[in-house]
Amino acid sequence: MSIWEYANPKKFMQTSAWLLPWAVGLTVLCLGIGLIWGFFFTPDDYKQGATVKIIYIHVPAAMMAINVWVMMLVTSLIWIVRRHHVSALAAKAAAPIGLTFTLIALVTGAFWGQPMWGTWWAWDPRLTSFLVLCLFYLGYIALWQAVENPDTAADLTGVLCVVGSVFAMLSRYAVNFWNQGLHQGASLSMDAKENVSDVFWLPLLICIAGFVLLFIALVLMRTRTEIRTRRAQALMARERLA
Amino acid sequence: MMPDLGKYAFAVLASYGATVVLLAALVALSFWQRARAKRLLDEVEARAGKTDG
Amino acid sequence: MIALLIRDLRLAFRTGGGFGLGLAFFLLVAVLVPLGVGPEGGTLGKIAPGILWVGALLACLLSLDRIFALDFEDGSLDLLATSPLPMEGAVAVKSLAHWLVTGLPLTLAAPALGILLNLPPAGYGWLVLSLALGTPALSVIGTFGAALTVGLKRGGLLLSLLVLPLYVPTLIFGAEVVKRGAAGMEVATPLALLAAITAGAAGLLPFASAAAIRVNLR
Amino acid sequence: MIALLIRDLRLAFRTGGGFGLGLAFFLLVAVLVPLGVGPEGGTLGKIAPGILWVGALLACLLSLDRIFALDFEDGSLDLLATSPLPMEGAVAVKSLAHWLVTGLPLTLAAPALGILLNLPPAGYGWLVLSLALGTPALSVIGTFGAALTVGLKRGGLLLSLLVLPLYVPTLIFGAEVVKRGAAGMEVATPLALLAAITAGAAGLLPFASAAAIRVNLR
Amino acid sequence: MEMVVTDLAVARGGLVVLEGVGFTLRPGQALVLRGPNGIGKTTLLRTLAGLQPPVAGRASVPAESLAYSSHADGLKATLTAAENLVFWASVYGTGTVEAALAGMNLLSLRDRRAANLSAGQKRRLGLARLLVTGRPIWVLDEPTVSLDTASVALFAGVVRAHLAAGGAALIATHIDLGLDEAEILDLSPFRAAPGAFAHGPDRGFAEAFG
Amino acid sequence: MEMVVTDLAVARGGLVVLEGVGFTLRPGQALVLRGPNGIGKTTLLRTLAGLQPPVAGRASVPAESLAYSSHADGLKATLTAAENLVFWASVYGTGTVEAALAGMNLLSLRDRRAANLSAGQKRRLGLARLLVTGRPIWVLDEPTVSLDTASVALFAGVVRAHLAAGGAALIATHIDLGLDEAEILDLSPFRAAPGAFAHGPDRGFAEAFG
Numbered sequence A: 001m002s003i004w005e006y007a008n009p010k011k012f013m014q015t016s017a018w019l020l021p022w023a024v025g026l027t028v029l030c031l032g033i034g035l036i037w038g039f040f041f042t043p044d045d046y047k048q049g050a051t052v053k054i055i056y057i058h059v060p061a062a063m064m065a066i067n068v069w070v071m072m073l074v075t076s077l078i079w080i081v082r083r084h085h086v087s088a089l090a091a092k093a094a095a096p097i098g099l100t101f102t103l104i105a106l107v108t109g110a111f112w113g114q115p116m117w118g119t120w121w122a123w124d125p126r127l128t129s130f131l132v133l134c135l136f137y138l139g140y141i142a143l144w145q146a147v148e149n150p151d152t153a154a155d156l157t158g159v160l161c162v163v164g165s166v167f168a169m170l171s172r173y174a175v176n177f178w179n180q181g182l183h184q185g186a187s188l189s190m191d192a193k194e195n196v197s198d199v200f201w202l203p204l205l206i207c208i209a210g211f212v213l214l215f216i217a218l219v220l221m222r223t224r225t226e227i228r229t230r231r232a233q234a235l236m237a238r239e240r241l242a
Numbered sequence B: 001m002m003p004d005l006g007k008y009a010f011a012v013l014a015s016y017g018a019t020v021v022l023l024a025a026l027v028a029l030s031f032w033q034r035a036r037a038k039r040l041l042d043e044v045e046a047r048a049g050k051t052d053g
Numbered sequence C, D: 001m002i003a004l005l006i007r008d009l010r011l012a013f014r015t016g017g018g019f020g021l022g023l024a025f026f027l028l029v030a031v032l033v034p035l036g037v038g039p040e041g042g043t044l045g046k047i048a049p050g051i052l053w054v055g056a057l058l059a060c061l062l063s064l065d066r067i068f069a070l071d072f073e074d075g076s077l078d079l080l081a082t083s084p085l086p087m088e089g090a091v092a093v094k095s096l097a098h099w100l101v102t103g104l105p106l107t108l109a110a111p112a113l114g115i116l117l118n119l120p121p122a123g124y125g126w127l128v129l130s131l132a133l134g135t136p137a138l139s140v141i142g143t144f145g146a147a148l149t150v151g152l153k154r155g156g157l158l159l160s161l162l163v164l165p166l167y168v169p170t171l172i173f174g175a176e177v178v179k180r181g182a183a184g185m186e187v188a189t190p191l192a193l194l195a196a197i198t199a200g201a202a203g204l205l206p207f208a209s210a211a212a213i214r215v216n217l218r
Numbered sequence E, F: 001m002e003m004v005v006t007d008l009a010v011a012r013g014g015l016v017v018l019e020g021v022g023f024t025l026r027p028g029q030a031l032v033l034r035g036p037n038g039i040g041k042t043t044l045l046r047t048l049a050g051l052q053p054p055v056a057g058r059a060s061v062p063a064e065s066l067a068y069s070s071h072a073d074g075l076k077a078t079l080t081a082a083e084n085l086v087f088w089a090s091v092y093g094t095g096t097v098e099a100a101l102a103g104m105n106l107l108s109l110r111d112r113r114a115a116n117l118s119a120g121q122k123r124r125l126g127l128a129r130l131l132v133t134g135r136p137i138w139v140l141d142e143p144t145v146s147l148d149t150a151s152v153a154l155f156a157g158v159v160r161a162h163l164a165a166g167g168a169a170l171i172a173t174h175i176d177l178g179l180d181e182a183e184i185l186d187l188s189p190f191r192a193a194p195g196a197f198a199h200g201p202d203r204g205f206a207e208a209f210g
């Protein structure tokens, strides 16, 4: 049995029905442990004080905001190359989740920036590229909603996603070139200890896992919704004909 | 129980609050859409079942 | 292909949507911003490179929906799609026509508007060069956005939303060239990147645009 | 008349051209300007009132051609003109619908964009107030421009060219209110003038617009 | 409720195309306008509908009594068939649209967006609008374009019912509608002579140059 | 130069409208498609023209041999009649447009802008485009809409000449063209059954729930 079996809507509905409760359970578990640990049982940072607690939301949300777009790129490509409907619908289902994560990263960043940098917003490269990412999500969602025929919409948004990815990377580079920023460097790099100390490290990892699981749970559920809607549309079309 | 957040209470609580609001909105939207899709599909399938078995 | 180019240019002139109007809009932005911002020369001079580039970008943007919309509405696009012209070629020609009608005159007129905005003297050459290198990318990317939204009957706004994030790198490098040029710094890197974007976009995007149009005509 | 208002609002939502997109464009201007101008907070804060007003104006402008163009193309405008609705009323309703779909959401969203542009805190209240008073004038004046150009088949640019000079006073007073407000100066005079422009435009221009439409349908 | 047209001259693009047109349209009467392409049927109908002024002569149309239907249908692609009609019904202050939908055989399409109708279905919807205007005098420009034979017959029935109810109809068409009771007015004799220019909209100009 | 269509199914808006359509169009032959409004004539013609993919079956159209004409004319309002044709002539790489103008009786209108033509004159110009394509297979969607009787006869003559020169024509129409030699294909029997859905573009979704 090939992996493409799961691209069959029926198979997908079966598998996801089985998978979804597990994903939800694990999400609640991880997010619960991670956030409670982080919020209540970690010390303040010597430099940043209590604001360091924001890291447990900010960093996972920021990472996922990017990863969701990558996932949409992959599923879009699968749709363009192999034309599996579920793949296109999964991309459609993921976009609002990605947008929400982007907004969370932006908002928590803004609340963090106020005490740390003395401003809600600065045209820092990383912040700017997130704003651009937010625009990409908005445009992508708007295009899905603008096109009536679902296959046409899938094709157009697929092309937009591929082209958009290239330009998103370009803007990231451009923005770096344009302004040296205030923002923290990557802290989860090879040598973790250099950036974030041990006490913050483990709860952060758990929170990241929690956000990944949250995404999986939501995307499964939303893809199921999209499949149902699509099937209802198909049946209604058939009804009209009869 | 509540950790002392000091002068950063607003920033931290607002961040957590905003996150909860945004996630709750997304989850609510997802459930609402799910309910709507289910209702629609059930209706349509009931009708389809009647007309052509 | 040449026939299509000539037709598009002729249509642009006949409908009065040609040179004059793209320019006029650019001019109006250059006039409105000082009106809104206030007349101090120092501030204006500092923001001039950015505003001129943003103005050029918006002038481009406003005329994008006409690249395909009119042809779609009156059925010519269907007929073009069934004609011996390859769709990729037709799309590329339409980008070119759009640039000739919008980007080129903007480039030529930019120095005059630089004066309105107190652009420092060292910046003029770079302004023209950067617009000459960058506006073709604006036309090509805009054509892609227009291809995605053709037939969607919703005016320019969805198109703007889709296209503007794609314009970000061009805008940044373009404005950066002028800013650095005006300040006497070296400009080779942003200039090279600007040229690379234009070349890449012109080489690859017509294929994506043609695909989008075919999908939209289905 | 209410039927027309409901229809126009419904069309705006259905075609997706409603709240979301007008706003999106405003947001894009607020994003692009810093990208072009550069990231220093001080400069940005100084030009923020002007840029926000210019952005609102352009967002309005972009959607103007849809006020009548679609109705003209599909023949509804002919049918409306022969219907029992007085043309003046229809025009006024269309301005109102345009404002509800464009001006109102812009006004409500403006403070968020003020943050992006480092608007000084004292300016926020005045920004909202001036937009609330000024954007209706933008819609009414824009409707007049759209009425003049309906049926001329030349996209938004001619329209922009006609309308922008008419927008100048509104822009100047609006931006002035915010600038003075942000600097803690008194704002009564520009505010009163802004209100006067809106009241005058809303009271008189629909007659001119209706006349223009009747001529254009001939 | 009589429409009286006397010695009317109409112009298109600054050029008089028809002159001396005269007829009377009484309640219960249908008048079919005929004439080769380009003679000026559309121009004449637009003038009668009040969209453009006549060059000479008079058209006395009772106030608030005329419903015009042009080459285009005036449908909103994103509204459903029923929503399109409801809008016109409330503009004209008439009540329900059910009768109109039933009359043009559109009941099964009522919740379909206008964009998703075929050419003929759109046309049927455009014609259904006439039924919700409640106006007695119909002025129709090639109403049966794109309609199949069955729909043309349906439309003829609708017009007949309108006439029976005391309405009147002025119809420009090239094809046979199967309305045998209709009178036919051929416009060819009214084609404006080139000299008609001298009385046309540019008369002042003509005189100015002798 | 033969167009062979076998067992073709076509869809519009994600919905199969016609299935099992099959015919052969040989040089010198004219085939008239008939069927009530909404049966799917436009959809079928667009599929044959390559604008949309078929759902099932095959349409083998010789490369570079087909000229399509749709409900809309594709005229540019600001170009003159001659300029409109010259553009298409150079796209198709054929020579002069004089013959086409003469053929559709447009010589007197050659320097008139398309915007200033009447509905029927526009249509004639749209049909003249076929003559400059130089393509042997014409695929026409309701070509005679808005034409008066004389123009319909003129058009029938043009089609006849095209057939005599070895061309072929596939014409969807509701009215009688006076082309007695044309074969007629009624599409009603090919209306897709609701079950056609199972082979349609939504097959995956039919299976999704068994």
Ligand code: HEM
Pocket: A055, A058, A059, A062, A063, A105, A106, A107, A108, A109, A110, A112, A113, A114, A116, A117, A126, A127, A130, A131, A183, A184, A185, A186, A187, A188
């Ligand atoms: C609106 C504003 C902000 C946005 C959009 C934003 C975005 C991001 C992004 C994209 C990451 C990278 C996650 C990764 O790749 O691993 C990140 C990480 C981080 N941010 Fe922010 N940020 C914002 C504001 C702030 C502020 C104000 C602070 C604190 C002063 C801050 C502190 C951090 C830290 C400590 C990390 C972890 C470093 C890392 O793992 O890369 N951020 N943020």
Ligand SMILES: Nc1ncnc2c1ncn2[C@@H]1O[C@H](COP(=O)(O)OP(=O)(O)OP(=O)(O)O)[C@@H](O)[C@H]1O
Pocket: E012, E013, E014, E015, E017, E035, E036, E037, E038, E039, E040, E041, E042, E043, E044, F115, F116, F117, F118, F119, F120, F121, F146
């Ligand atoms: N803007 C214009 N300028 C000059 N002449 C025009 C203009 N518009 C139309 N005409 C000419 O006016 C004449 C009348 O046009 P009209 O549309 O009224 O004809 P019609 O009888 O409705 O024809 P059809 O049956 O083809 O619809 C035509 O000869 C046309 O060429």
Ligand SMILES: Nc1ncnc2c1ncn2[C@@H]1O[C@H](COP(=O)(O)OP(=O)(O)OP(=O)(O)O)[C@@H](O)[C@H]1O
Pocket: E115, E116, E117, E118, E119, E120, E121, E146, F012, F013, F014, F015, F017, F035, F036, F037, F038, F039, F040, F041, F042, F043, F044
């Ligand atoms: N976007 C769409 N979505 C769903 N159904 C559609 C869509 N567009 C058209 N249809 C339906 O598809 C069918 C075929 O339409 P088509 O235009 O091919 O018919 P046609 O035979 O050309 O009719 P006509 O003679 O009226 O032009 C019609 O019943 C129409 O209502």
Ligand SMILES: [Mg+2]
Pocket: E041, E042, E043, E141, F118, F119, F120
């Ligand atoms: Mg006519």
Ligand SMILES: [Mg+2]
Pocket: E118, E119, E120, F041, F042, F043, F141
């Ligand atoms: Mg059709």
